[in-house]
Amino acid sequence: MQKRLDIEDTILWDSLRTGNETAFEELYRRYFQVLFSYGKRLINDEDAVKDAIQDLFIDIWRTHKNLNQAQSVKFYLISSLRRKIHRSLQPDHLLRDDWENVNEQLLPVRPSVENDFTQMEEEYLNKEKVTAWLLQLPERQNEALMLRYFHNFEYSEIAQILDIKEQTARNLVQKAIILLRKMAISLIITSLLFFL
Numbered sequence: 001m002q003k004r005l006d007i008e009d010t011i012l013w014d015s016l017r018t019g020n021e022t023a024f025e026e027l028y029r030r031y032f033q034v035l036f037s038y039g040k041r042l043i044n045d046e047d048a049v050k051d052a053i054q055d056l057f058i059d060i061w062r063t064h065k066n067l068n069q070a071q072s073v074k075f076y077l078i079s080s081l082r083r084k085i086h087r088s089l090q091p092d093h094l095l096r097d098d099w100e101n102v103n104e105q106l107l108p109v110r111p112s113v114e115n116d117f118t119q120m121e122e123e124y125l126n127k128e129k130v131t132a133w134l135l136q137l138p139e140r141q142n143e144a145l146m147l148r149y150f151h152n153f154e155y156s157e158i159a160q161i162l163d164i165k166e167q168t169a170r171n172l173v174q175k176a177i178i179l180l181r182k183m184a185i186s187l188i189i190t191s192l193l194f195f196l
Contacts, residue, residue, distance in 0.1 A: 009027070009030075009070075009072075009073035009074065010069075010070070010073065011023075012026055012027050012030075012073070013027070013067075013069070013070050013073050014069070016060070016064055016067070017064055017065070017067050017069075018064075019064060019065070024057075024060070024061055024064070027073065027077075028057050031073075031074065031077050032053060034074065034077075034078075034151070035049075035053050035056075035077060035078065035081050036049055036050065036053060038078055038081065038082075038146070038151065039052060039053065039081055039085060041142070041143065041146055042082065042085050042086075042143075043085060043089065048085075048088065049085070052081060052084045052085050052088060053081060055084060056077070056080055056081055056084050072157070074151070075153065075157050075160075075161070078147075078151065078153075078161060079160060079161045082161055129187065133179075133180055133183045133184075134180075136179070136183070137176050137179055137180070140162065140172055141172045141173070141175055141176035141179070142176065143162065144158055144162065144169055144172035144173050144176065145172075145173055145176040145177070147161060147162075148173050155169045155170050155173070156169075158173075
């Protein structure tokens with residue numbers, strides 16, 4: 001399914017490059033929510049994220065004749081949005097390392113509607129725990145983990161987006177997983193001790 005979507009994205013991208021407004025609108029509709037969710041992980045200002053997405057697509061439309069072929073439209077859009085948000089937050093004279101200090105929070109978790117209230121409450125509590133665990137991760141580990149498992153990027157793509165080496169991207173994801181495992185084990189042990 002992912003390959004089919006990539007092919008359709010590539011066709012839409014090529015059409016956009018020739019000035020097709022319908023392809024432009026479809027890419028906007030298709031990726032707005034993905035970009036919005038990702039942007040919210042970078043800054044906790046919905047209006048600023050929406051503005052950055054709007055600016056990104058305005059820039060794309062203005063320069064559509066000069067755009068190169070995109071191997072992955074999703075990769076291009078996410079990395080471009082990240083750069084745009086980064087630039088909007090940092091004055092030009094600051095070092096790139098200051099990007100590490102940007103406050104990042106996850107979208108609020110909303111429980112699914114279930115027939116059984118007990119199941120719904122349990123699901124809600126589990127999501128809250130996972131969200132709390134993710135918020136405890138260092139920002140770069142959190143971002144790398146999100147790019148890998150929520151946006152399905154390869155490590156080489158994560159490295160390009162975060163402007164790091166591929167091995168560093170692998171290490172960030174691995175360290176995040178190790179920390180999440182430790183948190184889960186701690187919860188299990190605490191739960192077992194509670195019931196004894």
